[in-house]
Amino acid sequence: MHRETLGLTALVLLSVSTRLEAACIEPAQLAHSAVSITHYFDDRERAAAKPGLVGTRGTAWFLSPATVVTAEHVSAGMMLSTQDWKSLEIRDGDEVRSVPARVERVVGSGAEKLAVLALQSEFPAARSGAIRTAPLAPEDQVATFVYAEEHPRVVGGRFVKYGDDERFAGAALLEMFDGNDRLAVDYGASGAPVYDCDGRIAAVVTTVITQTLPAFAGPIRGSTAWGMPNVLSVPIQVLEELSEAK
Numbered sequence: 001m002h003r004e005t006l007g008l009t010a011l012v013l014l015s016v017s018t019r020l021e022a023a024c025i026e027p028a029q030l031a032h033s034a035v036s037i038t039h040y041f042d043d044r045e046r047a048a049a050k051p052g053l054v055g056t057r058g059t060a061w062f063l064s065p066a067t068v069v070t071a072e073h074v075s076a077g078m079m080l081s082t083q084d085w086k087s088l089e090i091r092d093g094d095e096v097r098s099v100p101a102r103v104e105r106v107v108g109s110g111a112e113k114l115a116v117l118a119l120q121s122e123f124p125a126a127r128s129g130a131i132r133t134a135p136l137a138p139e140d141q142v143a144t145f146v147y148a149e150e151h152p153r154v155v156g157g158r159f160v161k162y163g164d165d166e167r168f169a170g171a172a173l174l175e176m177f178d179g180n181d182r183l184a185v186d187y188g189a190s191g192a193p194v195y196d197c198d199g200r201i202a203a204v205v206t207t208v209i210t211q212t213l214p215a216f217a218g219p220i221r222g223s224t225a226w227g228m229p230n231v232l233s234v235p236i237q238v239l240e241e242l243s244e245a246k
Contacts (some may be wrong), residue, residue, distance in 0.1 A: 023156030036147035065122035070191030072113035107112035110170035132200035137200035146189040173229035182223030203233035
């Protein structure tokens with residue numbers, strides 16, 4: 001059995017523990033707070049990317065109508081910089097807009113960081129996320145709003161613990177699932193906000209923990225066992241660095 005962690009950036013190509021029955025927060029409460037973001041590469045970027053790759057997709061959430069937060073590896077995969085404005089396709093439900101964006105700041109000291117992206121213009125109907133200042137406690141119920149294959153999905157789960165070893169140091173470890181679907185948070189979810197049951201953002205999704213299982217037809221990628229964390233996230237407290245710097 002092989003276990004691995006995978007970043008949740010979606011690549012756009014040419015070609016038995018407590019089980020929560022539902023998220024602890026109504027989807028309507030999260031409307032317009034998180035969006036799907038995609039950057040399609042220009043000719044120069046395409047030449048530097050992997051063959052056949054035309055862009056990168058992730059999830060982000062509004063810190064303000066003109067500022068979004070995502071995982072740092074999403075902005076890096078999009079080849080965004082602090083200098084140049086680059087076109088970002090932003091999808092909020094059925095509404096899709098192209099807005100120039102650039103990196104305002106990268107925050108965090110762990111292996112996974114957060115990127116704060118400035119938008120050249122405010123996004124209509126954007127709902128800024130409320131920030132939770134207190135750390136999560138074990139067994140706290142949480143929910144995340146992710147874009148899987150460009151469709152919004154609210155996924156419930158629980159906070160397990162903060163990472164206390166070298167591999168997961170500083171990360172918030174979560175067990176997330178939708179019914180029996182333990183891969184409900186998967187590719188394209190990097191940057192998704194993790195909410196507590198009061199609708200406050202407590203962390204940001206960065207990585208899924210999977211295991212490769214042997215099978216007759218070939219290896220199968222699956223989630224971890226019930227009761228084990230299957231999603232890594234960055235605690236929202238790293239954004240305090242941003243306010244302290246201002």
